[in-house]
Amino acid sequence: MFAITGASGQLGRLVIAQLLKTVPASQIVAIVRTPSSVADLAAQGVQVRQADYNQADAVQAALQGVQRLLLISSSEIGQREAQHRNVVQAAKAAGVQLIAxxxxxxADSTPLALAKEHxxxxxxxxxxAIPHAVLRNGWYTENYLASLATALQHGAVLGAAGAGRISSASREDYATAxxxxxxxxxxxxxxLELAGDDSYSLSELAAEISAQSGKKVQYQDMPTAAYQAALESFGLPAGFAAFLADSxxxxxxxxxxxxxxALSKLIGRATTPFQTSLKQALTALPAA
Known part of the structure; x- marks a missing residue:
């Protein structure tokens, strides 16, 4: 029996889709905060069990009969350590045999403050003492493409990454792994240190957006504090803006x-080029 926490999220859903290719639906447990959010998975025969990272007893109940668990890190930065401890302790009590x-x-050498909780x-x-595997995931290409519409509107990709190179891969690549x-x-x-096969700078990302969209988009590099302030001015919560700026x-x-x-070696194919993910993201944007 396999279980996935945060199964209603984008990564969790993709992992379940991959598992369904080789594992009977009845042997997959989707652990979610709101069962109605994965009614489609339940309709396919996936077991849906309700639990929240903050509810240790509920997590333990949800893990009954589970041998292998994918612990997808909580999205609540600053609360992850306590939440993950609930899951690990619940897994031990439930007799889970492997946690990924x-x-x-x-994580042990990165300059990103995000590493602390990981x-x-x-x-x-x-x-x-539970047997476990650590999937040290690099950046999802989708992290940058989430602001694609804004970049096209203003003709600029904002950031504080300088000429730093980003070895991102698609969320589906990481889910497959x-x-x-x-x-x-x-x-x-x-x-496992997992990242995309190729890398790019944000200047190169902006240039590719220009090439594919036909609209002039440039990269505007900013001091970290100024970038954080800009993100907050767009309506992002201060904590999330600080996280993005630090990253x-x-x-x-x-x-x-x-x-x-290592990621492409694991999944047996090349990782998805950022150009491909960008093309898909542009196609998905509503017509102007």
């Missing part, structure tokens, strides 16, 4: 670069 955890690329979770997994590791007999004990600053120091190609 989505951490951060080079490292704490990696340590609690070691302390738990997670599904493979979750099913692998030799997964326990592995720490860009980390990228300027090489924090989002990796050339090991």
């Amino acid at each position: 955890y989505t951490s951060l690329l080079h 490292l704490a979770t990696e340590q609690m997994l070691r302390d738990s 997670a599904a493979i590791v979750l099913q692998a007999a030799d997964a326990a004990g592995k720490v 860009d600053e980390g990228a300027s120091k090489g924090g989002l670069f990796d050339d090991s190609r």
